[in-house]
Amino acid sequence: MSDSLQAKHGRIELVLGNIVEQAVDAIVNAANTKLAGGGGVDGAIHRAAGPKLLEECLRLPADEEGRRCPTGDVRVTGAGNLPARYVIHAVGPVYNERYADKARRQLREVHERALAAAAAKGCRSVAFPAISTGAYRFPLGEAAPIALAAAQEHLRQATSVQLVRFVLFSPPQLEVFRAALKALAGPEGV
Ligand code: AR6
Numbered sequence: 001m002s003d004s005l006q007a008k009h010g011r012i013e014l015v016l017g018n019i020v021e022q023a024v025d026a027i028v029n030a031a032n033t034k035l036a037g038g039g040g041v042d043g044a045i046h047r048a049a050g051p052k053l054l055e056e057c058l059r060l061p062a063d064e065e066g067r068r069c070p071t072g073d074v075r076v077t078g079a080g081n082l083p084a085r086y087v088i089h090a091v092g093p094v095y096n097e098r099y100a101d102k103a104r105r106q107l108r109e110v111h112e113r114a115l116a117a118a119a120a121k122g123c124r125s126v127a128f129p130a131i132s133t134g135a136y137r138f139p140l141g142e143a144a145p146i147a148l149a150a151a152q153e154h155l156r157q158a159t160s161v162q163l164v165r166f167v168l169f170s171p172p173q174l175e176v177f178r179a180a181l182k183a184l185a186g187p188e189g190v
Pocket of ligand 1: 015018019020030031032037038039041042044092129130131132133134135136137138144160163167169173
């Protein structure tokens with residue numbers, strides 16, 4: 001089964017691994033609205049990047065409740081000690097079955113905006129975790145096709161981004177993304 005898909009302007013790739021080890025131009029963080037760190041990917045990224053990353057996040061403007069980025073949106077910082085140049089902090093939706101349509105829309109949007117932000121910085125390679133599928137409980141089988149379709153759509157336009165890598169943290173997660181990538185490729189299996 002193929003772990004990559006060639007789109008018009010670039011390639012989508014799936015790997016099993018840790019997002020903090022990716023030597024790409026930008027890594028995407030599954031952040032929360034406060035951008036002050038947290039658990040999961042966010043915690044791992046802040047630990048590996050060192051204190052400079054948090055300092056940079058805290059310098060971003062916040063509203064009166066300490067929110068630096070609304071749900072569905074992104075903010076870009078440097079990457080501290082990470083091998084990447086930028087961290088794109090992306091706030092995915094908290095999944096709630098009653099508002100599943102809204103969550104799907106916001107998940108799509110956050111991927112689109114992360115890719116647009118990467119392109120605005122001239123990035124050639126971007127690595128994503130499976131945003132919202134941990135603490136935010138978005139079902140992985142629903143999240144994978146949304147994330148992959150947003151990447152495919154971005155790579156249909158002229159963009160600096162040539163590689164969109166999804167970094168999955170466990171073999172079962174990789175399998176779910178593989179099935180979704182296969183479905184996206186269509187019967188030709190492009
Ligand atoms: N590399 C790649 N993937 C990982 C890693 C890693 N190092 N660590 C976990 N995952 P989550 P969310 C996978 O909870 O659901 C934080 O506290 C994990 O298996 O990190 O968007 C933030 O501060 C899961 O599939 O992000 C927010 O408050 C996926 O990454 C909140 O959690 C996302 O899990 C965001 O929740």
